[in-house]
Each structure stands twice: as structure tokens, then as C-alpha cells.
């Protein structure tokens with residue numbers, strides 16, 4: 318997968334993509350990340366990229382010329398087609414694991430990272446295919462959101478995670494929250510690992526983990542349960558928890 322990132326601050330992307338799994342993916346040539354400074358495409362004397370808004374008001378708006386010029390250059394580089402062009406903004410579609418999976422199938426992605434009040438509307442209308450928000454809060458620029466999306470998308474590209482980890486992914490993103498994990502030592506500062514995980518009984522361990530996932534989900538993110546296909550066993554586990562909670566309530 319080839320990713321082009323248009324930004325005024327290319328240096329922001331250096332260290333996040335120079336470590337761990339993303340670095341390995343780049344080294345293995347599964348992923349190519351290219352940053353482009355929008356300012357390099359500014360045609361005016363002082364290489365400015367923003368201006369005051371028509372109609373007045375506070376803040377600056379990034380003008381259309383350098384972004385259009387930059388996209389022309391990219392389009393040419395790719396023989397006429399740009400593919401998906403993603404603008405990071407609070408008004409965008411909420412990002413999700415489903416969205417990451419979908420973008421993971423693409424060969425080419427372009428990210429547009431804005432500052433200030435964002436881009437002239439003509440950029441969005443003409444060049445942008447996707448608008449994505451990473452959450453309902455306001456950041457100073459689209460760079461951190463682009464890193465979040467690139468990271469989540471990159472791990473969906475075949476080969477980026479090891480075999481074992483990708484199988485794990487499927488079981489994780491069954492729409493439930495993850496069960497707890499433990500490693501050595503078996504006892505640490507008086508806290509012990511649940512016996513079942515040491516039992517070697519894989520059927521029971523699978524059941525215990527599923528149950529932990531269900532309990533965590535109903536406790537922390539109950540709205541997720543409406544999107545999940547529950548088995549008979551899942552429903553029985555939830556029923557058991559419910560009657561337990563009811564019994565506690567009755568005692569009060």
C-alpha cells in the first residue's frame with residue numbers, strides 16, 4: 318500500500334512511523350509512506366498557504382491553489398487516477414475498525430492534513446473522497462488524526478502483522494472488548510493469574526475468555542452488544558450475570 322500525506326509539517330510524521338510494526342512493514346516494502354509539504358506547491362512570492370476568510374471572521378483558511386497543484390502532481394505520478402483522498406476533520410465520518418478494514422483493501426491512499434480553520438471549500442468539493450473524524454474533540458491539526466488512521470489501516474494490510482497476530486485480530490474484532498491477558502510470573506506482589514489459564518484445558522480457557530469479553534463489554538460499552546451476534550452460550554452467560562446483579566439489588 319502506498320500512502321501520500323499532504324501536510325505543512327512533514328517532520329511530525331518522522332518518529333511515529335520509524336518504530337515497531339509500522340517500521341517493519343515499511344522495511345518489508347509492504348507499506349510506503351510519503352510526506353509532501355503543501356508549502357512546496359505554493360506559487361506566490363512568500364510561499365504562503367493560508368489567507369483570511371472571505372466574509373470576515375477570525376482564523377485563517379488554507380487556500381485552494383497549492384492543494385490543487387499538489388494533487389495534479391500526484392495524479393500525474395500515478396498515471397491519471399488519484400484513488401481515495403482522505404481529509405481529516407471533526408465534521409467527518411467517525412473512524413472505526415470497520416472503516417480501517419475497508420481502507421486496508423486500497424492500493425493507494427492520500428491524506429490531507431489541515432491547520433487553522435481547514436481548507437477552502439472547493440478543495441473538499443473537488444478533491445476529497447472521504448472525510449474522517451477520529452473523535453469529538455478539537456485538535457490543532459490533521460496530522461495526529463492522520464497518524465491514527467494510517468496506523469489502524471496499516472495493520473489491516475496483509476503481512477503487516479505476523480500470522481498469529483492476524484488470526485488474533487479476527488477474534489478481537491468480533492465486536493466485543495478484549496478479555497484480560499496475563500504473562501509470567503504466575504504470582505506478582507500477591508496478585509495471581511487465574512487458575513484456568515494455567516489448566517491447559519483449551520476449551521475451558523476459550524469459554525472463560527469469551528465470558529470475560531462479554532462481561533467487560535456489558536459493563537463498559539453495552540451499546541456494542543446490539544451489533545454482535547450472540548450464541549446461546551453467550552446469552553446464558555449474560556443472563557447469569559443479570560440474575561446475579563438482580564439478586565444483589567434485592568438484598569439492598
Ligand code: 4GX
Pocket residue numbers: 404405406407430431432433434435436449450451452453454455456457458459460462
Ligand atoms: N478528527 N482537527 C483538522 C483543521 C481542519 C478543519 C476543517 C479540515 C477541515 C480532527 C478530529 C480535528 C482540528 C483536524 C481541525 N481541517 N480531525 N483541523 N477530531 O479536530 O480529525
